[in-house]
Amino acid sequence: MTKYTIKRLLQSVFTVLLVVTIVFLLLRLMPTDYFFTEDELIKLSDAQKQDRLLAAGLLDHPLVQLGRFYTKLFTKLDLGLSRRVQTNKPVVDLIASKFAISMRLGLFALGISLVIGVIFGVLQARNKDGILDHIGTAYTVFVNAVPSLVSYSLILVFGARLLGLPSLYSVRKPGPSAVLPIICLSIGSIAGYMLWTRRYMVDELNKDYIRLAKLKGLSTRSVMFRHVLRNAFVPLAQYLPYSILLTVGGSLLVERFFSVPGMGPLLTDAINRYDTNVVQGIVMLYASLGIVGVFLGDILMTLIDPRIRLINKGETR
């Protein structure tokens, strides 16, 4: 297991660096006009533009820039400064100031989604083709069919006008102002957990060992929770660490809609503003989280289901 872990970690580091290098070089392939705002393109002379690029170190060969980037990263753990999102602020500080907000909202939403989604999924499976199953299916179809912005608008109107909840997220008063963003973050995930829990439960319910358990006189409750849910939960559990870690990334739509100062819109903003250091920092973070999440998911799966082995006869899974 240790050997497997070390090997996976080394692979992960290599993958992250590869991703960052590719993104770094792709960004340098963009025309330097993107460095300037349209207003600057209008008002700056060619000489002034060259001076600005020179001062930013963008006139050097991309590989020289890459070398400089990795030197700073490995010697000082320095991802550089933000150019425009928050001018001259260290990228690490910029990301740190945002990810906690996204993660807090995301974890709340994930917890709520998991509890409601799994419970409702179990109830749907238990009452297959019954009224609860139809309600759950209708909800899932509705959430997936209606564009997110429309459902968010409905929630905003309902929550703000009828319930008097704040329309915008406030860091100073996070309690009530977080309600609507959390609801918006949850509605899609609830549908997802309901759908997959129901599906895996129904699959398990049709298996021979469940029929045997029932014949042996086990109570429905015992069958459902001790056997069916436990087995049905294994595929869901694999993605749980990944989902938890990705809460750091926030939601582009929800955070924009409720002005949540989180990670969601940061990547697109940084790309739009040619803020290359921020883009590289976020890419590195997301790549790391993704890889670590999958790795932890594999570990968690083996803990829940001892039949699963990551190493088989000296080879990795």
Added chain:
Amino acid sequence: MKKLLTLALALCMLLSIVGGGAAADELKELHTYEVGATREVESWNVQLSQMAVDSNVTTNLIDGLLTNDPKGALIGAAAKEWSSEDGGQTWTFILNDGMTWVDYEGNIKADVKAEDWLYGLEWVLNFAKNDSANTSMPIEMIKGAGEYYDYTKALTESEGAEVVKALGLEKFLELVGVSAPDDKTLIYTCTDKLSYFPTLATYNGLYPVSGKLIEEIGVDGYRAVSWDTMWYSGPYTVTSYIHTNEKVLTPNPHYYAADTTKRFDSVTIKIVDSTDVAFSLFQTGELDHVTLSQSNLNTIYGNPSNEWYPYLTETRPTKFSYQIHFSYDKKLASGEPDVNWNTAIANEAFRLSWYYGLDAVPYLKRQNAINPLSGTNYVYTGNNVSVNSEGVDYTQLVRDEIGLQYSNEEYARTDPEKAAEYKAQAIEELTALGVTFPVYVDYWFQGSNQTAKDTADVLTQMFSDTLGDDYVVLRQNTYVTSITQEVRNPQLASFLINGWGADFGDPINFLGQETYGEDNAYYSQVISNINKATDETLIATYKEFTRLVNEAKAITDDQDARLNAFAKAEAYMLQHVLVLPWSYETVWQLTAINDYSKIYSAYGIQNYRYVNWETNSDIYTTEDYAELKAK
């Protein structure tokens, strides 16, 4: 006696109620907004920042030398007096007493001194400190500024950035024409006699920074200065800031002009996702004003019983003067010259047929469906940029020259008869030159932008209706992300509609962009491409226009004569339709703020100072606003 006393008391009470009522009518706290995360402050360093979103906030936090009043006239801010003894070459500014720098908690850090402006300008001109931002106007106007910039640039290349960052004021004072003989006096020496130099004193490039602050947090610290590390000398300090969420400004407790400046108890600026979200917040009372999107405006205006119908009010035009800029050296997608277009647009009768034929009203309705004519623009230079000694706006002088006046009744430039005459003349002359009709006009807009697509449809229809499909046909083309990369650089557009806002208060800031054969003429270089044109008649016209502009520019001792000469040059440009004036932006809103009490300047960064605003605790009605406008 008792009756008299009772009467006096009653009168006092009545007066106090009336007085109190008037006071209660004003908003104590302002709740405003910006749309989109890209409207968040990028830099708190006023010298470094070039973005309006930054200066909209920082102009409240630090006082420059001068500011503007609601009519755009220059008034003192940090400087109480300014004058020139030699006709505009040397300018002396005398600072107010009692000015202090404070931190965001209101603790006094230092006195504001004249040398703070030296540190500010040194910072701007130092290649290693300010990334060459905001250098162009100081270099153009202040003696020795360019030399110091070049010196720091060369030194950066030879000695490295750290050496240049460590520079103090010695070399700067040796090279640059600025000095502070005492704590209250600041003297600038200009490159020439520049009557409009004080207008530059409202701009970032001439803002102060305390040398003590730079010493305290270091050069890199000041480059990355933030709301909680900067020092304040303006009417407000920032007491709370959450990036892409909200900023709260509260009055600076040590503001030197506190007694004469009306301020809000707090100003909360929220970042919202869209104007629709802003409208929603306005309806729940969380904002004090909202600019209406086209759809919201149509919903309200289309239904007189809508609750907001009586409150629709129109904004003042923004400072940008929009023009149709022709390309005189257009290319095809293959990179070959578009000979048909280039020949046609070089013909004056062809251009005049557009001038008299195109009725801009359908286009103006796109941005202002209720009162489209308020966006009418007949001249090139923006309104309010400069006034003569009698207080007459420069654009009025131009309109007198070309014989067009604004009216709420009609779009006066259109003249179908003249348009038809010029069209016939153009067809005859151009056919002889081998031009084929219809002439295809390539118009470009961003493909993902539905609003731009709708506007393109309106333009297409407008060209068809007014000039005829047998003559010109507008061809719609789309770009993906960058109009500069995809359209302007490869010279693919027949024309671009572009707005220009002044940087300082003189017509040269506009007209100087269109001259022939001059490096600093932006529009000539990158949009009209006139320097690459080959038609001799067209080039001669441009050269004459350039001569008139330079003649006006050379007049430095008589402001009225200067403006009159510029007006003649601009009229010449318009009469020969080298560009086609097009529009101003005005939109509709619901608001508790009297726009006519705000600073309204055509140049500089002062328009968003939250000082001396008149407000109403209720939303202004349409009638209220008509009265305010009339006043």
